[in-house]
Structures are given as C-alpha cells and as structure tokens.
Amino acid sequence: MSDEVTEKMRAIIAEQAVLDPSEVSMDATLDDLGIDSLGLVEAVFAIEEEFDVQVPFNANDPQDSQFDISNVQSMVNAVKQLVAAKPA
Template sequence: MTGTIKSRIKSIIAEQAMLEPDQISDDSTPEDLGIDSLGLVESIFALEEEFDISIPFNANEPDKSDFDISNMGTIIAAVQRLVAQKAA
C-alpha cells in the first residue's frame, strides 16, 4: 500500500510539474520541479481529493504544521501519515 501511495503522489506532482513520475526523487523540492505557489496549492487540492484527506491550511509553514512540503520525501511521508490516521 505504501508504495502505491508514493507512486500516486508522484504521479499527481509530476502532472502538475509537467514531468514524468520517474523524474521526481524524494529529495526534489517543489522549486526544483518548477512548481510555483499556485501549482503547489493545486497539487495539495489534488492530493486531498485523491486520498480523501485534509491537509492543514498552514502546510507552507512547517514549524506550525506537521505537514512538511519542503521536498517530495516529506510530502510523501505526511500524506502517508494522514492516510494511516484516516484508516485508524
């Protein structure tokens, strides 16, 4: 399941960045991928819809949120955590 979540997240972000999912590494930042603030908001909405989760509105402020959007690895971990919490 975890691998499936990761691949779905990468597909969503890749679509926003107009890249192929295999071009995205866990270390990639939204800036590295050419995703601006509007694109990031659209990506967050797409992730919420895909996984039926609610991402904190202050996700762009990691010190105020447990949803860190600084790179793909932290985004994937945060979405996986929210999906697991929903399933519990």
C-alpha cells in the first residue's frame, strides 16, 4: 500500500543513501542504508522543505528528539503526524 507521503519520504531517504527509492525498505534503519549523521540532517532539511513542516529533531542529541528515526516506517509515520497537524 503506497501513498504520497511514503513515496516522497522514500525518495528523500534514497537520495541521502544514494539508492533507488525502490531499494528503501520500510523496516530499514538509517545505518542499514548507510546514512550518517550529516545525511540525516540533510534529510531532515529536505523533509521540512518538501512538506512545509518543522521537524522536532535535535541534531546534537538525536536520541532525545521527538522525531523517531529508528527506521524508515517510523520516520514516515512521524512526518504523516506533522503534516496532519499543520494548520489548514
């Protein structure tokens, strides 16, 4: 089952991992995909720009962020929540 947010997120993550979006599985971690901390920060910027949202991410302490980066699916779910919470 595919949707627009999921496909855009897979494309953003794939770009950072230098992969085709079809190679980005939903249960993959950023480590699995070879995305380092700089790639994660760039992905967060791309997410903010693409979806016009503020991602609650602390680059200095990613584990303390309110943005779940444990795997691709959790990131997609978090972005869906941010998009749904945007003022109309």
